[in-house]
Amino acid sequence: MIKSVAIQGIKGSFHHIVSNQYFGKEVTIQECLTFDSAVQSLLTDETDAVVMALENSIAGSIIPNYALIDTHNLHIVGEHYLDIQHCLMALPNQSLQEIEEVRSHPMALLQCKDFFKTYPHMKLVEDIDTAEVAKRIADTEVKKIAAIGSQLASELYGLEIVAKSIQTIKHNETRFVIVKRENHEVAENRINKASLKFELEHKRGSLAAMLNVMSDCHLNLTKIQSLPKIETPWKYAFFIDVTFDDYKHFKKAKSIMTIMTEHFKVLGEYINAKP
Amino acid sequence: MIKSVAIQGIKGSFHHIVSNQYFGKEVTIQECLTFDSAVQSLLTDETDAVVMALENSIAGSIIPNYALIDTHNLHIVGEHYLDIQHCLMALPNQSLQEIEEVRSHPMALLQCKDFFKTYPHMKLVEDIDTAEVAKRIADTEVKKIAAIGSQLASELYGLEIVAKSIQTIKHNETRFVIVKRENHEVAENRINKASLKFELEHKRGSLAAMLNVMSDCHLNLTKIQSLPKIETPWKYAFFIDVTFDDYKHFKKAKSIMTIMTEHFKVLGEYINAKP
Known part of the structure; x- marks a missing residue:
């Protein structure tokens, strides 16, 4: 029985969306700053499963995550594909022209490269996590700065979506896996x-x-x-x-x-x- | 004849070291913030070659760089391996205990994960480029903050090495390629x-x-x-x-x-x- 799920990032992240779709919304979400700490929470029985991005169309395989699964002898018990739709979001009532700076994870900035070419006035700044930037903008009420993230993040932190589906590849699928300490979730004939x-x-x-x-x-x-x-x-x-x-x-x-x-x-x- | 080489990052970066070893120190180094802009400088004839990291032992292949070569119909004309030795560096006369924050590229922080586990008092902050942080520390004369980078960076920007070879994998090889607009540098019988x-x-x-x-x-x-x-x-x-x-x-x-x-x-x- 899954009660607690570790995700990389905070609520509103794409890992959170995958957990919602795979486990439903009743599980407790454990927010982890890194994949490493997500795995640690699993190893110490704090959580029952980890949601982990494993490959996407732009970066290919996320090898460090393979290494985490391998080194700690964890098991992939399921997979889930999510179509990553990036939104540009900021405090309400700001136009695209008023946004001076966009802070986000390097991979998100990379995935939206073409969009930002058409808005060269926006300064791109690399940051740790997509949803965390959204939360920070909401918490500090800072204007002229935008975050890239999911629609869920904009809803959770009360930001307004300034532009939708800004990623270069419109059908931008990422493969996530569900990782546990033990194997064999399903009957052999269904594997x-x-x-x-x-x-x-x-x-x-x-x-x-x-x-x-x-x-x-x-x-x-x-x-x-x-x-x-x-x-x-x-x-x-x-x-x-x-x-x-x-x-x-x-x-x-x-x-x-x-x-x-x-x-x-x-x-x-x-x-x-x-x- | 190679006169100008584009590198990702600034002087003192590992890309700069590769250029020095491959082309010698007489070529002009064009500092580029991203691999994308390095390739742009090649396409517009501003530079004659690009030095590009293509795979390392931790992250595997750097797929976006493969995509850059492929999309722009560029040619790999040579390869070079560099043993990436990370040093922790700061303004002179500071001990390891006095360093409160380390700023560096996410991949460098990841490669030195084990070292920082033994110094939990250091706050790790992701930044754009390894050598650029070293330069910034030198330019702004800010204390208590350290950068991760090459010995060359510490020499160029006058920082003191606080700890040497701090990467987890001691023999930490990265494969770089030399990219040009045209192919065939060498005679067929040497390929x-x-x-x-x-x-x-x-x-x-x-x-x-x-x-x-x-x-x-x-x-x-x-x-x-x-x-x-x-x-x-x-x-x-x-x-x-x-x-x-x-x-x-x-x-x-x-x-x-x-x-x-x-x-x-x-x-x-x-x-x-x-x-």
Whole structure:
């Protein structure tokens, strides 16, 4: 039973929206400044789950979050896609021309790059968190400064939306995962997606051989990412997501991959949110 | 002939060090606030080359930089690895205990996470650029605030190093590329590495088939990264780096991949900096 969910950022953030959509609005939201502290709250039993952004269309994979899941032996128990719609918001009764400065997270500023090109009078300042800026503007009642964030943030902190859907890519999807201490939320026959990690020697054809195995076992790749192991030159770690129709195919692939790779690890087995 | 090199950040940044090591100290350094403006300076002929970080051990690939190279049809003409050694620096004659605040780029703060855990009295504040904070501390002569940056930055701005090599991963390598408007710096027989981009239909085994081709053509993968194409569901773009001993093997692979993939593109052919 999920009672408390840790999110990165404060209420009104996109992580909060994902928690609302995935768990409903009855759970307690634990606001965390960093993904690191969100994971700490899970490890110390303060919270029951963490909502974590894992990849988006602009930055690709958020590797530090993969590392957090891996290092602490946590489990991905579900995934959720959110169409990130950025709004520009400020204290009420200000026009776009009156906004002199926009403060937001670097990624949000990057995602809205084209919009700001048409408003060169706005100074862009990097800040820690999207929703936190919105709250600060409301708390300090400061004018001429705008935040970028969700409609939920504007509602929670009483700001007015000056411009809607200002991100460059109009359909701006981010993939979030739900992370817990234990695995296996769902019955095997409902599991149709998994996140894997393994290592390979740097040898010609070694990855091709692994992909052949996966293909032979009727697994579909939805994501692949190599990461050189800094401590061990010429060793590579791979993060791979696969989908499948039948859990027994995946089971077969797992048993082969355990033998053919090093440090084979299942980071999560869950239900594909995009079947 | 390279006369002017654009870097992200200001003098004293790690991009500046890479330029010094790759081009020597005689070139003019063009300081750019963002990678975007660095690329703009190249497109408008203001500069002859851009130094660009492309991947590190913690964040993985810097996808927005791949997108910049791809979108503007630029060419990777070389690569350079730098072992990023972070120093904590402040105005002279201050002890570690006297430092109350550290301002730096989010990635630098992240890379030094463990160090700051042992100094919890230091408030960490995200800022735009590592070296820029060092310069600001020197310019405004503000005490009790420290910057994270290179030894070069401490020398250029007259700050004192309070702690050395404070990054968590002691051997903290970042891969930089040299980007130009045109390709082919080097004779074909010296080229032994290439960066490729192509797209595949989401079909079981499609990537495995491509990797088999590459392996058959004696190419070694040193990097692979998938990126879903947001505008076109079920299409994937792949960024792949390969090394090879003989350019004619690569040439053969190119001609097959052109047929077997969509939008096949060589982002660069250059000399492997880690043979």
